[in-house]
Every structure is written in C-alpha cells, then in structure tokens.
Amino acid sequence: MKTPSLYSKEIMKYFKHPKNVGIIKNADGVGRVGNSACGDIMELYIKVDKNKKGKEIISDIKFQTFGCVIALAVSSMLTEIAKSKTLEEAIKISNTDILKKAGPVPAIKIHCSVLAADALHESVYDFLTKNKRTIPENLQKEHERIQSNLKQVEKTHKEFTEFEEKILEK
Amino acid sequence: MRKVYLDYAATTPLDPRVLKAMQPYFSEKFGNTMSLHAMGLEANEALEKSRENVAKFIKANPEEIIFNGSATESINFVLKGIAFANKEKGKHIITSSIEHHAVLEACKWLEKQGFEITYLPVDKDGFINLIQLENSIRDDTILVSIMHANNEIGIIEPIEEIGKICSNHEICFHTDTVQSFGKIPIDVNKMNIDMLSISAHKFYGPKGVGATFIRKGTNIEPLLHGGGHEFGLRSSTENVPGIVGLAKAVELRKLEMKPEAIRLTKLRDKLIEGVLEIEDSHLNGHPKIRLPNNTNFWFSFIEGEALVVEMSSKGVYGSTGSACSSSTLEPSHVLMAIGLKHEEAHGSLRLSLGKYTNQADIDYTIKVLPKVVERLRKISPFKGKWK
Numbered sequence: 001m002k003t004p005s006l007y008s009k010e011i012m013k014y015f016k017h018p019k020n021v022g023i024i025k026n027a028d029g030v031g032r033v034g035n036s037a038c039g040d041i042m043e044l045y046i047k048v049d050k051n052k053k054g055k056e057i058i059s060d061i062k063f064q065t066f067g068c069v070i071a072l073a074v075s076s077m078l079t080e081i082a083k084s085k086t087l088e089e090a091i092k093i094s095n096t097d098i099l100k101k102a103g104p105v106p107a108i109k110i111h112c113s114v115l116a117a118d119a120l121h122e123s124v125y126d127f128l129t130k131n132k133r134t135i136p137e138n139l140q141k142e143h144e145r146i147q148s149n150l151k152q153v154e155k156t157h158k159e160f161t162e163f164e165e166k167i168l169e170k
Numbered sequence: 171m172r173k174v175y176l177d178y179a180a181t182t183p184l185d186p187r188v189l190k191a192m193q194p195y196f197s198e199k200f201g202n203t204m205s206l207h208a209m210g211l212e213a214n215e216a217l218e219k220s221r222e223n224v225a226k227f228i229k230a231n232p233e234e235i236i237f238n239g240s241a242t243e244s245i246n247f248v249l250k251g252i253a254f255a256n257k258e259k260g261k262h263i264i265t266s267s268i269e270h271h272a273v274l275e276a277c278k279w280l281e282k283q284g285f286e287i288t289y290l291p292v293d294k295d296g297f298i299n300l301i302q303l304e305n306s307i308r309d310d311t312i313l314v315s316i317m318h319a320n321n322e323i324g325i326i327e328p329i330e331e332i333g334k335i336c337s338n339h340e341i342c343f344h345t346d347t348v349q350s351f352g353k354i355p356i357d358v359n360k361m362n363i364d365m366l367s368i369s370a371h372k373f374y375g376p377k378g379v380g381a382t383f384i385r386k387g388t389n390i391e392p393l394l395h396g397g398g399h400e401f402g403l404r405s406s407t408e409n410v411p412g413i414v415g416l417a418k419a420v421e422l423r424k425l426e427m428k429p430e431a432i433r434l435t436k437l438r439d440k441l442i443e444g445v446l447e448i449e450d451s452h453l454n455g456h457p458k459i460r461l462p463n464n465t466n467f468w469f470s471f472i473e474g475e476a477l478v479v480e481m482s483s484k485g486v487y488g489s490t491g492s493a494c495s496s497s498t499l500e501p502s503h504v505l506m507a508i509g510l511k512h513e514e515a516h517g518s519l520r521l522s523l524g525k526y527t528n529q530a531d532i533d534y535t536i537k538v539l540p541k542v543v544e545r546l547r548k549i550s551p552f553k554g555k556w557k
Binding site for chain 2: 006007012015016018021032037038039040041042043064065066067068069071072108109111112
C-alpha cells in the first residue's frame with residue numbers, strides 16, 4: 001500500500017533532499033525575508049559573475065530556511081530555478097513559477113511558498129544597492145513591501161515576548 | 171519499516187474486545203431505545219447497563235450520566251447550558267488560558283452573547299494559581315471550567331483543590347477530562363466535580379460518542395430539543411452500539427488503568443531522558459505532574475511541521491503545536507501561555523504513548539529523532555545566531 005503523504009512527490013523530494021543548502025561567506029547579495037502569516041524566516045545568498053556574453057548572472061546560490069515542509073522545499077526549488085539566470089531574469093521569477101514546479105499545494109499552505117521568490121528579489125536588490133546601480137521601480141516597490149513584512153514578523157515575535165512578560169508579572 | 175504510533179492523545183485504536191461488544195447492536199439488536207416492544211427494551215437495557223458502568227467508574231449515579239456525540243458536544247452543552255439556565259443569577263464564567271479549543275471557542279461565543287469570561291493565566295509548568303482563582307470569583311460567577319489534564323503538555327491541574335474552592339463558594343465546577351479519563355483516577359465526589367466531559371475514542375473506544383456527568387440538581391438547559399432522550403438533556407435517538415462501546419472501553423480501563431499507568435510512566439521518563447540528550451532540546455510542562463503517557467518538547471532552530479513530516483517518513487507518528495500546522499496559522503495557545511516565544515512554540519513536538527507502546531518503540535524513537543533534528547537544523551538560518 002502507498003503511504004499517504006500531505007504533499008506532492010516533488011515537494012517531498014526537495015524536502016527530503018534539498019539542494020544548495022548553506023551560506024556563501026563572501027556573497028555578492030543577501031536576501032533576508034520573513035513570512036508575516038506564520039513567522040517563517042528565509043535567508044538567501046547569491047554570487048554574481050559575468051557569462052560569456054558579458055551579462056551578469058547568478059553563478060552560485062545558497063539558502064537557509066526556518067519553516068515548514070513547503071517552505072523548505074520551495075526554497076530549494078527556487079535555488080535551482082534561479083541558478084545561472086541573468087539578474088534581469090531572476091527578478092522576474094515569481095511564486096507562480098515555483099508553484100508550477102512544486103505541483104499541487106494545499107490552499108492554506110500557499111502562503112508558505114511566497115518566501116522564496118521574495119528572498120531572491122531581495123538578494124538581487126542587495127547586490128544592486130551595494131554596487132550603486134539603479135534599482136528598477138518594481139524591485140524598489142517590492143523591497144518596501146518585503147521589508148514591511150519582515151518588520152511585522154519581528155514585531156510579532158516582540159509582541160509575544162511582551163505578552164509573556166505581562167503574564168509573568170501577574 | 172518500523173511503525174511507531176506516538177499520537178495516542180489525538181486518538182487511540184479501538185480495542186478488539188470493544189468492537190466485539192458493539193457488533194450485535196448494529197444489525198441484530200438494532201432496536202430504538204424508545205420503542206415499547208421487546209427489541210426496544212433490549213436496546214434500552216444495553217443503554218442503561220452502559221450508563222451504570224460509566225457512572226460506577228467515577229463514583230457517580232447512573233442518572234447523572236448523559237451520552238452524546240463527542241467531548242466537544244459535551245463541553246458546548248455544559249458551557250452554554252449552564253450559562254443560559256443561570257443567566258438571571260449571573261453572567262460570569264471562569265476558565266483557564268490553556269483549555270481545549272472546544273472550551274475557548276464556546277467561551278468566545280458566550281462573550282458575544284453578553285457573558286463575561288475570565289481566562290486564568292498559568293505558570294511556566296502549566297498550572298493555574300489557586301489564590302488567583304479564588305480572587306477571580308465574583309457574586310455573579312455561575313461556572314468554573316478548568317481542564318483536568320492538558321491535551322498538549324499533559325500537565326495535571328489541582329482538580330481536587332479547585333473543586334473545593336468552587337464548592338465553598340457554591341459555584342458549579344466543570345472539568346474537561348478528555349485526556350485524563352481512564353488514565354488517572356477520577357472520583358467526582360472526592361474531587362468536588364459537578365460536571366465532566368469525556369470522549370470514547372481517547373481510551374480505546376469508538377469515535378463519535380462521548381458523555382457528560384452532571385451532578386443531580388444542576389440547573390442546565392439542553393442544546394438539542396426533541397424527543398426527550400437522555401432525561402430530556404440530549405434529544406437524539408441513542409447511538410446504542412457507540413454507547414455500548416464506550417461503556418465496554420470504560421470497563422476495560424477499570425482493570426488496565428493502574429498497571430498501564432505504572433508501565434507508561436517508566437517509558438515516558440525514558441523517552442524524556444533520551445530526547446533531552448539532544449542539544450538545545452526542551453521539555454514543555456512540569457516533568458512529573460503530567461499524564462503517564464504525555465511528552466512534549468521544543469527544539470531550538472527548527473519548525474514542528476517539518477519535524478512531524480520527517481519523523482513520519484521514518485515511521486514515527488507524533489504531532490506539533492507549530493503555527494504552520496494550524497488552520498489559523500497561530501502557534502499553540504498552550505505553549506504561548508506557559509511562556510514560550512512564537513519561534514519556540516513553532517518547534518514543538520508532542521509524543522503521546524499508549525497501551526501498545528513498548529520499550530523497543532521508545533528506543534527506536536530516541537535513535538531516529540536526533541538525526542532528524544540535526545538534518546533540519548542544517549537547513550535553518552537560526553543555528554548559531556539564535557540568542
């Protein structure tokens with residue numbers, strides 16, 4: 001008999017054997033994002049080099065994620081999709097692209113999958129800012145949204161700490 | 171692959187002897203307990219014998235036992251039934267912040283109907299403060315509802331003392347005994363309990379049947395109005411096979427509860443000891459004043475849903491209070507109430523034992539878990555910079 005599984009074969013494959021786990025010490029760009037819905041956190045590191053045509057591409061990519069099965073699996077999928085892509089292509093990679101690869105995801109868990117594309121865009125944003133490049137308008141807007149989410153996650157954690165202190169005072 | 175079921179707090183397998191007791195009441199002795207003919211009487215006899223068995227187990231009278239569909243139903247019946255029957259007397263109810271959702275959600279609904287609820291906090295071990303309970307009692311308090319043992323962390327509240335306080339103040343006391351019933355002794359008189367709720371599937375009985383104990387003379391309104399079954403407190407044709415199954419399961423607990431509690435306490439403590447050898451692992455709830463079958467941990471740097479799924483792929487079946495696993499995306503209110511931070515509750519794992527759990531199961535779990543935790547930590551961005 002087949003063992004029942006919560007998730008698709010593809011998701012379980014990446015969850016069991018994630019690719020590109022870790023950090024890049026001298027990364028060219030780092031994206032740190034938080035999920036305001038459930039408190040997951042992801043960090044993405046990219047190395048940027050030029051390809052034969054002289055275009056800047058993501059030559060290496062690594063991630064670390066604190067989150068559930070979906071969050072871990074899509075993080076890993078994203079790194080495979082993004083590797084060797086030009087920066088222009090990378091910022092166009094969306095959550096939809098990742099979900100196509102992931103297969104069916106339960107509706108309540110869709111939010112767990114949005115982290116990865118955000119982290120990629122943030123890492124490119126970080127690279128462009130560090131190198132004093134012009135930031136595309138879309139990417140700038142996205143950066144502001146993601147940062148406000150991250151603040152919210154950090155605030156949630158803080159609120160809970162304060163709640164705890166209040167209880168202990170009583 | 172070895173299969174180790176460690177989720178007995180979620181549900182238990184039906185004991186084959188219970189199944190056997192139930193079987194005649196489906197197709198053979200299928201009469202309606204309200205029918206006046208021989209087949210009706212036969213069903214009614216089984217019903218009343220079941221009532222007696224359940225009553226005896228907790229030192230109650232048979233007419234103080236009401237059968238129903240689940241513990242959730244029982245709890246809703248008690249909270250709403252007492253509230254509506256006594257609203258002229260008062261509109262204040264006291265409960266704790268670590269109750270099961272059945273209690274908390276029913277209380278939230280009652281708040282919308284104009285009732286006032288006090289949610290008592292708990293300390294880091296999970297216990298309410300008795301002085302705080304007594305101080306919370308007002309002239310218009312009509313009900314105190316505090317659980318016996320917690321469903322997540324297994325800690326056992328001081329029910330006897332709570333019952334005494336309620337009795338001194340002449341306030342109705344209900345306790346949710348879903349997790350404790352059949353695992354540790356309950357005596358409704360010694361413990362001053364006026365009402366309690368149970369569910370058969372938590373102690374090797376069938377799903378879809380529960381019961382309420384209501385002390386004689388308690389002023390309560392029914393939830394379901396109709397043909398007047400169960401002393402007019404729960405109209406619905408009685409689920410005779412289910413009720414017979416519940417009563418048979420109770421009968422078996424009577425014999426097995428004590429030796430099993432001794433055996434499981436040993437296994438529980440071995441499991442706790444083994445798991446806590448994992449670096450940055452923590453036990454939730456008081457280490458000793460807890461159910462013989464409950465363990466609950468949290469592991470720094472990782473998330474519980476991934477932990478449960480990964481353990482499942484190794485054949486060990488547990489559960490978690492992580493936000494990622496809940497429909498509301500909120501982490502467990504119990505773990506938050508005992509002072510865990512959001513990320514800490516995120517990494518929780520409940521392993522609950524039962525009568526088919528043996529030493530080899532515990533050994534296997536202790537062998538597998540550290541590897542699983544280690545693998546997930548390797549993916550986590552927190553390790554090393556958590557604090």
